[in-house]
Amino acid sequence: MKILVLNAGSSSVKYSLFDMSDRSVLIAGIIERIGEDAASHSYSLAQNGRIHDEINCRNHQQALQLLFETLAVCRVLTDRHELAGIGHRVVHGGEHFRQPALIDAQVMQRIAEVIPLAPLHNPANLLGIEEAIRQMDDTPQVAVFDTAFHQTLPDYAYRYALPEHLYADHGVRRYGFHGTSHRYVAEQAAHYLGKPLSEINLITLHLGNGASVTAIQNGRSIDTSMGMTPLEGLMMGSRCGDIDPAIHFYLSRTLNLSNEAIETLLNKESGCKGVCGENDMRAIHRMAETGDDLARLALAMYAYRIKKYIGAYFAVLGRVDALVFTGGIGENDAWLREHVCLEMQIFGIALDQERNQKPVRPCDSISPANSGVAILVIAANEELEIAIQAQQCLEEPRALN
Amino acid sequence: MKILVLNAGSSSVKYSLFDMSDRSVLIAGIIERIGEDAASHSYSLAQNGRIHDEINCRNHQQALQLLFETLAVCRVLTDRHELAGIGHRVVHGGEHFRQPALIDAQVMQRIAEVIPLAPLHNPANLLGIEEAIRQMDDTPQVAVFDTAFHQTLPDYAYRYALPEHLYADHGVRRYGFHGTSHRYVAEQAAHYLGKPLSEINLITLHLGNGASVTAIQNGRSIDTSMGMTPLEGLMMGSRCGDIDPAIHFYLSRTLNLSNEAIETLLNKESGCKGVCGENDMRAIHRMAETGDDLARLALAMYAYRIKKYIGAYFAVLGRVDALVFTGGIGENDAWLREHVCLEMQIFGIALDQERNQKPVRPCDSISPANSGVAILVIAANEELEIAIQAQQCLEEPRALN
Ligand SMILES: Nc1ncnc2c1ncn2[C@@H]1O[C@H](COP(=O)(O)OP(=O)(O)O)[C@@H](O)[C@H]1O
Numbered sequence: 001m002k003i004l005v006l007n008a009g010s011s012s013v014k015y016s017l018f019d020m021s022d023r024s025v026l027i028a029g030i031i032e033r034i035g036e037d038a039a040s041h042s043y044s045l046a047q048n049g050r051i052h053d054e055i056n057c058r059n060h061q062q063a064l065q066l067l068f069e070t071l072a073v074c075r076v077l078t079d080r081h082e083l084a085g086i087g088h089r090v091v092h093g094g095e096h097f098r099q100p101a102l103i104d105a106q107v108m109q110r111i112a113e114v115i116p117l118a119p120l121h122n123p124a125n126l127l128g129i130e131e132a133i134r135q136m137d138d139t140p141q142v143a144v145f146d147t148a149f150h151q152t153l154p155d156y157a158y159r160y161a162l163p164e165h166l167y168a169d170h171g172v173r174r175y176g177f178h179g180t181s182h183r184y185v186a187e188q189a190a191h192y193l194g195k196p197l198s199e200i201n202l203i204t205l206h207l208g209n210g211a212s213v214t215a216i217q218n219g220r221s222i223d224t225s226m227g228m229t230p231l232e233g234l235m236m237g238s239r240c241g242d243i244d245p246a247i248h249f250y251l252s253r254t255l256n257l258s259n260e261a262i263e264t265l266l267n268k269e270s271g272c273k274g275v276c277g278e279n280d281m282r283a284i285h286r287m288a289e290t291g292d293d294l295a296r297l298a299l300a301m302y303a304y305r306i307k308k309y310i311g312a313y314f315a316v317l318g319r320v321d322a323l324v325f326t327g328g329i330g331e332n333d334a335w336l337r338e339h340v341c342l343e344m345q346i347f348g349i350a351l352d353q354e355r356n357q358k359p360v361r362p363c364d365s366i367s368p369a370n371s372g373v374a375i376l377v378i379a380a381n382e383e384l385e386i387a388i389q390a391q392q393c394l395e396e397p398r399a400l401n
Numbered sequence: 402m403k404i405l406v407l408n409a410g411s412s413s414v415k416y417s418l419f420d421m422s423d424r425s426v427l428i429a430g431i432i433e434r435i436g437e438d439a440a441s442h443s444y445s446l447a448q449n450g451r452i453h454d455e456i457n458c459r460n461h462q463q464a465l466q467l468l469f470e471t472l473a474v475c476r477v478l479t480d481r482h483e484l485a486g487i488g489h490r491v492v493h494g495g496e497h498f499r500q501p502a503l504i505d506a507q508v509m510q511r512i513a514e515v516i517p518l519a520p521l522h523n524p525a526n527l528l529g530i531e532e533a534i535r536q537m538d539d540t541p542q543v544a545v546f547d548t549a550f551h552q553t554l555p556d557y558a559y560r561y562a563l564p565e566h567l568y569a570d571h572g573v574r575r576y577g578f579h580g581t582s583h584r585y586v587a588e589q590a591a592h593y594l595g596k597p598l599s600e601i602n603l604i605t606l607h608l609g610n611g612a613s614v615t616a617i618q619n620g621r622s623i624d625t626s627m628g629m630t631p632l633e634g635l636m637m638g639s640r641c642g643d644i645d646p647a648i649h650f651y652l653s654r655t656l657n658l659s660n661e662a663i664e665t666l667l668n669k670e671s672g673c674k675g676v677c678g679e680n681d682m683r684a685i686h687r688m689a690e691t692g693d694d695l696a697r698l699a700l701a702m703y704a705y706r707i708k709k710y711i712g713a714y715f716a717v718l719g720r721v722d723a724l725v726f727t728g729g730i731g732e733n734d735a736w737l738r739e740h741v742c743l744e745m746q747i748f749g750i751a752l753d754q755e756r757n758q759k760p761v762r763p764c765d766s767i768s769p770a771n772s773g774v775a776i777l778v779i780a781a782n783e784e785l786e787i788a789i790q791a792q793q794c795l796e797e798p799r800a801l802n
C-alpha cells in the first residue's frame with residue numbers, strides 16, 4: 001500500500017511517497033518558488049542522492065502535474081491505482097476536526113471556512129487539495145490537521161480573556177499547531193518508555209523554524225504554546241512568539257506602521273532573526289562563538305523562554321514522565337538542550353552530558369538512568385505520521401482518537 | 402514628618418497624607434470624574450467615617466486646590482511647611498529610573514519622554530506633578546515609579562523577540578509594573594520570615610483590578626508578567642493579558658475594527674469582564690454560585706493562568722521561599738488562593754485550608770508550618786511604600802537600591 005503525503009504552501013509543494021508495508025520513503029521532494037522565475041524541483045529516491053532541477057512552474061496545477069509525472073518517470077508509482085490515498089497536511093481545522101477527515105465537498109468547505117483564522121496557510125493547503133483531486137479524482141484523499149491533536153484542550157486552557165462573542169461567533173481561541181508532530185513523538189516516547197500512551201504525561205518540544213511546546217496528559221494534549229495562529233508562544237526563527245499585545249498600538253501610533261507591515265514584521269522579521277539578524281540556529285551559534293553579543297542574547301532568550309514554558313506545563317501536568325526534544329533544533333542542538341535543562345533540578349530534570357552530545361537516532365534518552373523525568377530526543381517525522389493517519393482514516397475511519 | 406502621596410489619573414486624583422513618625426494615615430481620599438458633570442470627592446480621616454461630597458471640578462488644577470484646602474480645613478496640615486514632601490506615583494519610568502527621583506525639570510522631561518510607551522498613564526501623572534509644583538512650589542516632590550523595581554531584570558527576560566532596533570531606538574522591552582507593591586510585599590515577607598530580603602526568593606502575586614506576578618531572587622525582581630505596558634501577563638478585571646499577537650490582524654481584517662477600537666477592547670472589554678460580563682471578583686463568585694457557566698470559566702481561567710506563571714517562575718528561580726498573595730483579590734479571595742495552590746505538590750506548595758479561610762491582616766501564613774514553600778497573604782500598601790520611598794529619597798537620595 002502506497003500513500004502520498006502532500007504539504008502545499010503558497011509557493012511550494014512538499015511531498016513524500018510512502019510504502020506503508022515497511023513505512024519506507026520511496027521518494028521525497030519539494031517544488032519551490034512556484035510562480036516565480038527561478039522555480040526548482042529537488043527530490044531524492046531511496047538510496048539515491050538528491051536531484052535538483054531548475055524548472056518552469058507557474059502555478060500549483062503545474063506543480064502537481066510535475067509531481068505525478070515524476071512519480072511515474074522514477075517508477076515509484078507505475079500505475080495510479082497503486083496509490084491507496086493522498087494525505088494532505090492542513091494547517092487549520094478550526095473546531096470541526098478532532099481527527100483526520102476523508103475529503104469531500106463538506107470537508108473542503110469547512111477548511112475554507114476557517115481561512116480567516118489562518119489566512120497565511122489554509123488557502124494554499126486548499127489549493128493543493130483541489131489540484132490533487134482534479135488530477136487524481138479516483139484516489140481517496142485525507143486531510144490531516146495540524147490543530148486536531150490539540151482539540152482535547154480544556155476550555156480554561158484554550159479560551160483567551162477576550163469578549164465571549166469573539167469566541168462564540170468568530171472562533172477566536174487557542175487551537176495550537178504542530179499537532180501531528182507532537183502526537184508522533186508522544187507515540188514514539190510511549191513506545192520507548194514501554195508504557196501505553198494513555199498513561200503517560202509528557203512535555204513535547206518541537207523546535208524547528210517554527211517552535212511549539214505541548215503539555216500531554218495521559219496521551220492527550222491539554223495545553224500548547226501556539227495559539228489561534230502559529231505566531232504565539234516560543235521565540236522562533238523569525239516569529240516573535242509571546243509579546244505584550246499593546247506593542248501593536250505603539251508600532252502603529254508611534255512608528256506609523258500599517259497592520260500589514262506589523263504582520264510582516266512579527267512573522268518574518270522577528271524571533272531570532274529580529275534579535276540577532278539570523279534565523280538559522282547553526283549560524284547563530286557560530287556568531288555567538290565569535291563573541292557576537294546579540295547572538296548570545298538570542299540564544300539566552302530562546303532557552304529562557306523554553307524553560308518558562310516547561311515550568312508552566314509542570315504546573316499544569318503535576319507529574320511529568322518525559323521531556324521530549326524534536327525538530328531540527330531539538331534534535332541537533334546539544335547546547336540548547338543543555339541550557340534548557342540547566343538548574344531545573346526542582347523538576348527532577350537532569351541531563352547526562354555525554355549522551356546529550358550524540359543522541360542515537362531516531363530515539364534516545366539523554367538523562368541519567370535513574371532520573372525522575374526522562375529526557376528524550378526523538379526525530380520528527382510529520383510526513384510519516386500524516387501517512388499513518390491517512391491510512392488509518394482510509395481503513396477504519398472511526399478508530400482514530 | 403508628613404508626606405503626601407499623590408496618584409493622578411486622567412480623571413481622578415487619589416491621595417494619602419502620612420505621619421511618618423508612626424506611618425499612620427491622617428487622611429486619604431479620592432477626587433473622581435474630574436471634568437465631568439458629576440465630579441465627587443470622598444475622603445476619610447483617621448477614626449472618622451467616610452465623607453462623600455458632590456463637587457464641581459473642571460480640571461486637575463481645581464482638584465489639587467480642593468485637596469490642599471481639604472488638608473487645611475481638616476487640620477491635618479495646618480502649615481504648608483509641615484509637609485516634608487510629596488510622593489507622586491508615576492507609572493512608567495522607562496530605563497532612566499531604577500529608583501525614586503527628586504523631581505526637577507530633567508526628571509519631568511524624562512517622564513514626558515516615555516509617554517509613547519505609556520500613553521494611557523504618564524500624561525496624567527505628569528499633570529499631577531505639574532499642578533502640585535505650581536501650588537506647592539517650595540515642597541520637594543519625589544517621583545516613585547511603578548517600573549523602577551523591575552529594572553533589575555536580565556536582558557534575556559526583558560527583551561522581546563522583535564527587531565533589535567525597536568529596543569535600541571525605541572525602548573520596546575518589558576518594563577513591568579506594580580513594582581512598588583511587589584517591593585513592599587517582598588520586604589514584608591522577608592520581615593515575616595525573619596530573613597534578610599537580599600537572601601530570599603519569592604513569587605509575589607499582586608491581584609487587584611490589574612494583576613501581575615513577579616519572580617524575586619535575592620530580593621531583586623528578575624522577571625514579571627506585565628510587559629512594555631500593563632496589558633501583558635495575567636488575566637485581569639478588564640484587560641486581556643497574554644494573547645496571540647495575531648489576534649489583532651484578525652480583528653482588523655475580519656471584524657474591521659480600528660486600532661483604537663482594538664485598544665479599547667483589549668484594555669476595557671476583556672479579562673474577566675470579557676469572558677463573563679463582570680469584572681468584580683466578588684460578583685463573579687456570586688454568578689458562579691448560581692451556576693453561570695461563563696463565570697465558572699472566568700474563575701477557572703483566572704486561576705489556571707496564575708498557576709502557569711507560578712510554574713514558569715519556579716523554573717526561573719529554582720528555589721522559592723514563599724509565594725505571596727496581595728491586592729484586593731489576593732488578600733480576600735480564599736477560593737482563588739485554594740485553586741491556585743491545588744495540585745501543586747510538585748513545587749512543595751501546600752495550603753492550610755483553615756488558615757486560608759481567614760488570614761490575619763496585615764501579614765499571615767496560610768501554609769502548614771513544615772511546608773517547603775511558605776504561602777503568605779500580605780495586605781498591599783502601595784501608598785505607604787511610596788511615602789517611605791519618598792522619605793528615603795529626601796533623606797538620603799543615594800541609599801535607595
Ligand atoms: N546541528 C544543528 N545545531 C543547531 N541547530 C540546527 C542543527 N541542524 C539544524 N538546526 C536548526 O534547525 C532549524 C530548522 O529546523 P527544521 O525542523 O528542519 O525546520 P522546519 O520547522 O522548517 O521543519 C534551523 O534553525 C536549523 O539551524
Ligand SMILES: Nc1ncnc2c1ncn2[C@@H]1O[C@H](COP(=O)(O)OP(=O)(O)O)[C@@H](O)[C@H]1O
Nearest residue numbers: 608609610611680681682683728729730733734
Ligand atoms: N472578599 C473578596 N473576595 C474576592 N474578591 C475581592 C474581595 N474583596 C475585593 N475583591 C476584589 O478585589 C478587586 C479589586 O482589588 P484592588 O486591589 O482593590 O484593586 P486596584 O487594582 O484597583 O487597587 C476586585 O475585583 C474585587 O472584586
